Every structure is written in structure tokens, then in C-alpha cells.
Amino acid sequence: MTNFQFLFTAWIVVWAIFFGYELSVAARIAGLRKDIEQLKRQLEEK
Amino acid sequence: MKASRVIWTLIGAALVLCAGYMALFIAPDEATMHAVQRIFYFHVASWIAMYCAFTTVFVANVRYLLSHDRKWDALGVSAAEVGVICCTIGLTTGPLWAKPVWGIYWTWDARLTSTFILWMLYIAYLLLRGLLEDPEKKATLSAVFGIFASLDMPLVYVSNRLWRTQHPQPVILGGSGSGLNPVMGKTLLLSAIAIIGVMVLVLFDRYRLEVLRNEYAELKFLAESGSTNAEIAGRDTR
Amino acid sequence: MFSASRMSTARATAILLGKELRLEFRTRELLSATIVFSLVVVVLFSFAFDPSPSEARRFGPGLLWIAFLFAGSLMLNPSFAREQANDTLDGLRLAPVSSFAILLGKMLANLIFMLFAECVIVPVFSVLYNVSLAGVVGRLVLVLFLGTLGLTITGTVFSAVSAQARMRELLLPLLLLPVLAPLLIAAAESTASLFLEQPALDRTWVAFLVGFDIVFMTASWLLCDYLMEE
Numbered sequence: 143m144t145n146f147q148f149l150f151t152a153w154i155v156v157w158a159i160f161f162g163y164e165l166s167v168a169a170r171i172a173g174l175r176k177d178i179e180q181l182k183r184q185l186e187e188k
Numbered sequence: 189m190k191a192s193r194v195i196w197t198l199i200g201a202a203l204v205l206c207a208g209y210m211a212l213f214i215a216p217d218e219a220t221m222h223a224v225q226r227i228f229y230f231h232v233a234s235w236i237a238m239y240c241a242f243t244t245v246f247v248a249n250v251r252y253l254l255s256h257d258r259k260w261d262a263l264g265v266s267a268a269e270v271g272v273i274c275c276t277i278g279l280t281t282g283p284l285w286a287k288p289v290w291g292i293y294w295t296w297d298a299r300l301t302s303t304f305i306l307w308m309l310y311i312a313y314l315l316l317r318g319l320l321e322d323p324e325k326k327a328t329l330s331a332v333f334g335i336f337a338s339l340d341m342p343l344v345y346v347s348n349r350l351w352r353t354q355h356p357q358p359v360i361l362g363g364s365g366s367g368l369n370p371v372m373g374k375t376l377l378l379s380a381i382a383i384i385g386v387m388v389l390v391l392f393d394r395y396r397l398e399v400l401r402n403e404y405a406e407l408k409f410l411a412e413s414g415s416t417n418a419e420i421a422g423r424d425t426r
Numbered sequence: 427m428f429s430a431s432r433m434s435t436a437r438a439t440a441i442l443l444g445k446e447l448r449l450e451f452r453t454r455e456l457l458s459a460t461i462v463f464s465l466v467v468v469v470l471f472s473f474a475f476d477p478s479p480s481e482a483r484r485f486g487p488g489l490l491w492i493a494f495l496f497a498g499s500l501m502l503n504p505s506f507a508r509e510q511a512n513d514t515l516d517g518l519r520l521a522p523v524s525s526f527a528i529l530l531g532k533m534l535a536n537l538i539f540m541l542f543a544e545c546v547i548v549p550v551f552s553v554l555y556n557v558s559l560a561g562v563v564g565r566l567v568l569v570l571f572l573g574t575l576g577l578t579i580t581g582t583v584f585s586a587v588s589a590q591a592r593m594r595e596l597l598l599p600l601l602l603l604p605v606l607a608p609l610l611i612a613a614a615e616s617t618a619s620l621f622l623e624q625p626a627l628d629r630t631w632v633a634f635l636v637g638f639d640i641v642f643m644t645a646s647w648l649l650c651d652y653l654m655e656e
Contacts, residue, residue, distance in 0.1 A: 145224040145288050152227040152284040153208075156234065159277050160386055163270075167393045174400045181407040188414070253652055308604040316601060319591040329587045332649050333601060336580065339645055340605045343638055347608035350630060351615065 200385045207233075207375070207382035215375040224288045231281040233379040234274045235303070237387040241271030242310065244391075246338035249331040261327035262398035264334060265317060268310050270391045274383075275307045298352040302345045309337040323405070435530070438523035442531025446505075450539065460501040460543045467493035468551050482555035487617035490551060491610055495577065498540055499599035502581040505532055506589035515654075525654035526647055529582060533646075536578040544570050562620040565627045569620065572635040573613035579642045580605055586653045609638055 211229040218225035248264035251257075282300065283293040294300065313334055320326040433441075450456055471489045475481070509515040518528050548566070552559045559566065581602055588597040612634045619628035 145222055148224050148284050148288045149212075149226055152231070152281045153212075155280050155284070156230050156277050159273060159280075160390065163273050164390050164393065167390070167397050171393065171397050171400060174397070174404055178400065178404050178407060181404070181411055185407065185411055253649070305604055305607045312601050312604055316587070316591065316597065319593055319597055321592070322590075325590055328652050328655060329590060332652050333584070333587055335649065336583065336605060336642070336645060339641055340608065343608040343634075343641065347611045347634060350634070351611050354615070 196389060200382075200389050203378075203382040203385050207378045210375045211379055215372055216369060221289050224285060227281055227285040229375055229379040230383060231278060231285060232376060233383040234277040234281065236380045237383045238271050238274035238278060238306075240384055241267045241274055241387060241391070242306070242338070242341070245271060245310070245313075245334055249334040249338070252327060252331045253335075256327075258323075258327065258402060259399070261331070262395055262402065264331065265314070266391055266394035266398055268313050268334070269394055270387055272307065272310050272314065273390070274387060275303065275310070278303060279307060298345070298348040301352075302348045305344050306341060309340065313337060323402075433523055433527075435524050435527045438527035439530045439534065442518075442523070442528060443534050446531060446535035447538065450535070456501055456504055457539055457542060460497050460539065461546050463500060464493045464497040464543055464547045465550065467496060468547060468554065472554070477555065479556050483557055483621045484618075486551065486555060486557055487614045487621060488610075490548065490617065491573065491614045493547065494540065494544060494574065495603060495606060495610060496599070497543065498536075498574075498577045498581055499602050500595075501539065502536055502578070502585040502602075503588070503595055503598050505536055505582065506585045507594065509589075519654060525650040528654060529586070529646060529650045533578050533582045536582055537574060540574045540578060541570065544574065557621060562625045565625075566617070566620055569613060569616045569627075569632065569635070572632065572639060573609060573616075576609045576613075576635060576638045576642065577606060579639060579646055583642075583646050583649075583653065609635070612638065 207229070211226050215226065215229070217223070244267035245264050248260045248267060252260035252264060279300075286295070287293050313330060316333055317326055317330045320329060468489065471477070471485075475485070477485060506515075509518070519525075548559070548570070551557065581598075584601045584605075585594075585598055588594040588601060591597055612631045616628050616631040616635065619626055619631070
């Protein structure tokens with residue numbers, strides 16, 4: 143691997159890790175929002 | 189999406205682009221390492237962000253124990269996770285810089301060893317939380333462990349420094365800041381601000397996730413115990 | 427007003443310590459298990475590395491402290507788990523003793539057990555690997571004491587933490603060993619300085635051990651109430 147390839151890989155690693163984590167958090171937030179709405183509707187029906 | 193959120197994300201993106209451009213194109217080429225040295229900018233920046241995150245964990249742990257307000261617990265776990273992410277980034281970009289420059293991926297010098305132990309400490313913190321079930325106990329006991337871990341940090345550094353001055357190893361990262369060219373210094377500063385910015389954005393999202401989780405757990409508890417709507421309104425949030 | 431009916435911390439600690447010691451010396455199961463385990467680690471070292479005498483001198487300190495750390499992590503759990511199984515912790519909480527006294531009583535008991543085990547292991551090590559301890563016994567005891575103190579202070583606190591979690595046997599070493607990394611370095615280096623041709627106790631590392639013990643003892647004192655919360 144040339145110097146540039148190491149630099150590029152490092153650059154990709156930084157943003158892939160941040161991005162991947164952010165996506166996973168956002169996905170879990172969306173899922174939870176749906177579940178919360180569902181539960182709220184359930185409780186109101188009571 | 190809220191307007192302020194969009195604005196902050198755009199600012200963050202702009203910072204990242206500017207810092208990236210500066211790091212990759214404007215900063216002068218280093219004499220011996222040439223292009224690969226540019227990793228240094230976001231590698232060191234991610235470690236600075238890591239320290240900010242772990243300091244936040246310490247503050248959150250102390251505030252939680254003093255107030256028992258779950259918001260601090262939520263901040264603590266969020267900052268710990270984000271800190272571990274930054275640490276992981278640092279520990280992976282480091283070897284990617286080391287290999288072309290020194291020929292080896294890793295060495296047990298003071299800084300790398302200490303950071304590795306830090307990584308393990310906060311992973312232990314997160315694992316501990318996963319294994320505690322009762323929310324109150326989880327928050328209190330992990331705060332206690334978190335404080336111990338934070339107190340351990342300086343001890344880890346001092347012991348590793350003392351040890352490595354006695355038994356020197358190749359210093360893999362060089363003295364960062366030792367005779368830094370001013371343009372390089374500015375690039376590093378901008379990179380640090382950019383990465384801290386990204387970290388804070390991610391932290392806020394993670395915090396929101398944690399708050400939502402607590403809300404969901406409470407609603408679930410209410411649904412299962414068959415409380416009425418009126419009781420939900422009057423229920424305190426502890 | 428309240429303090430009149432509360433026992434002083436020192437007296438409470440002494441009583442609790444006596445209870446722990448009496449409990450253990452009745453069966454001696456924890457102590458014997460700890461000694462045997464440490465012995466196994468020390469012996470396995472010779473199979474794994476087949477060290478020459480000079481190698482034994484070089485790596486011996488590290489080996490000894492790793493054996494003690496591992497043995498400690500295994501033996502500290504039963505300390506609180508025993509209480510959990512019999513629900514005696516609630517009884518302790520109701521008694522008019524400070525949480526620090528409860529914690530300190532256990533810490534001192536664990537310290538005594540570990541030191542006992544070490545006093546057996548170290549001579550065995552010196553015989554098995556031909557490492558002479560002549561002239562350094564006093565200083566070695568000091569290093570063993572300071573290092574083991576750090577181990578038991580943090581170990582007892584973390585065993586209180588992990589006693590309430592799942593997978594506590596695995597959790598305790600997981601929490602303890604990273605935190606004790608500086609102690610391991612300091613204790614191993616101090617011990618190594620005593621195994622040299624010209625033994626000379628390394629003051630810096632001993633000072634570090636003292637500092638480590640003070641920091642974590644203070645933290646335990648400040649945080650003990652949160653550990654013992656219902």
C-alpha cells in the first residue's frame with residue numbers, strides 16, 4: 143500500500159465509523175418513536 | 189426535522205469540509221513522511237474529542253450521584269459511547285499512520301498503551317450497564333464505577349510515562365506539537381473543532397435516544413400495570 | 427442526635443472484620459482455593475515459558491502480580507455474593523453502622539486473606555525458580571502490602587458493584603483488571619527492583635503505590651453510601 147492509500151483508508155475509516163454510528167442511532171430513534179406512539183395509543187384506548 | 193438541527197448539521201458539515209480541505213491540500217507537505225503525515229490531523233483531533241467526551245462522562249456521573257436526575261445518567265452513557273467511538277477511531281488511524289512511517293502497526297509506547305487501557309475502561313463501563321437490570325441501580329452503580337475509572341485515567345498516564353522513561357520504546361507518534369509549523373497548527377485546530385463538532389452532534393442524537401428509551405420503558409411499565417391516562421399525567425419522572 | 431446511637435466507624439469496622447475472619451477461618455474454603463489457584467498459575471508459568479534462572483528473575487515479578495490479580499478477582503466475588511445469597515446485607519444496612527464501616531470491614535478482611543495467600547505463594551515461587559529473597563524480605567513485604575491494599579480497595583468496591591449484576595464472576599475481573607493496570611506496573615516494577623543483583627527498592631514506584639491507595643481509599647469513602655443503597 144502506498145502512502146496515499148494509507149491516508150485514504152484512514153480518512154474513510156474516520157467517517158465510516160462516525161457515519162455508521164450515527165445511522166444506527168438514528169434508526170433506533172425512529173424505531174422507538176414508532177413504538178412510543180403505539181404505546182400511547184394503547185394507553186389512551188384504556 | 190427541527191430547523192435548528194438542520195442548521196447545526198450544515199455547520200458541522202461545512203466545518204468538516206473546510207478542515208478536510210485544509211488537512212489534505214493546504215497544509216504543507218511534511219519533510220520525511222509526506223502525504224501520510226496528514227492522518228495526524230484527524231487522528232489527534234479524534235483523541236481531543238475523546239477527552240472531551242470522557243470528561244463529560246465524569247461530570248455527568250458526579251452530577252447524577254448528587255441529584256439522582258436521570259438526565260445526567262442519560263448524558264453519561266451517551267458521552268461514554270461516543271467517547272469509545274472516538275477512541276476507536278484514534279486507535280485505528282494510529283496504526284494506519286504507523287505502518288508506512290515506522291514499518292510496524294503497533295508499539296507499546298506510553299501514549300498508545302494508556303489510550304488502549306482507557307478504551308478498555310469505558311467498554312467495561314458500557315458492559316457493566318448492560319448487565320445491570322434495575323434502572324436506578326444501573327445509573328448509580330455505573331456512576332460509581334465511572335468515577336473510579338475517571339480517577340484512574342491520570343494514574344494510567346503517569347504510570348505508563350514513568351514506565352516508558354525507564355524502558356524506552358520507539359515513540360510512534362512523535363511529539364505532537366514539537367516545533368509545529370504554524371499552518372500545521374491551524375490545520376490541527378480546525379480539524380479538532382470539526383471533529384469535536386461532529387462528536388457533539390452525534391452525542392445529542394445518542395442522548396435523545398436514551399431519553400426516548402427511558403420514556404418507552406416508563407410507558408411500557410404503565411401499560412403493563414394497567415394504569416389510566418389520568419395517572420400518567422400525575423406520575424413523576426423518577 | 428443520631429450519632430449517639432451509632433457505633434463509631436472504627437469499632438464497627440473491627441467487629442465486622444472479626445465476623446468476616448471468624449466466618450472464613452471456620453471453613454477456610456476461600457483461602458485454600460485462592461492459594462491453590464495462585465500456585466497453579468505460578469507452576470503453569472514454568473510450562474508455558476520454561477524460564478532460565480535469569481529469566482525467572484526478570485519475569486517473576488510480573489508473573490507473581492498477575493497471579494495475585496487473577497486470584498484476587500476470583501476470590502473477591504464470594505465476599506459480597508455470600509451476603510447476597512443469605513440476604514444478610516439488609517441486616518447490615520439496618521444496623522447502626524456507617525456504610526463505610528461495612529465496606530472497610532470487608533476490605534480489611536480481603537486484604538488479610540490475600541496477604542496470607544501471598545505469604546505462602548512468594549516463598550514457593552522463590553524455591554521453584556531459584557530466586558533468592560535474602561535481605562529483601564522486609565521491603566518485599568512492604569511492596570506486597572501496598573500493592574495488595576490497592577487490589578483489595580478497588581476489588582471490594584467493584585465486587586459490591588458487580589454483586590448486583592448478572593454474570594458477576596466474569597464482570598468483576600472485567601471491571602477490575604483495566605483499572606488496576608497502573609497498580610500492576612508499579613507493583614511489578616517495585617518487586618523487580620528487589621530481584622536485581624543489587625536489590626534497591628525503587629522509591630518512585632512505591633510512592634506511586636501509596637498515591638494509588640490513597641486516591642482509591644478516598645474515593646471509596648466518598649462513594650460508599652451509593653454502593654450500599656437499597
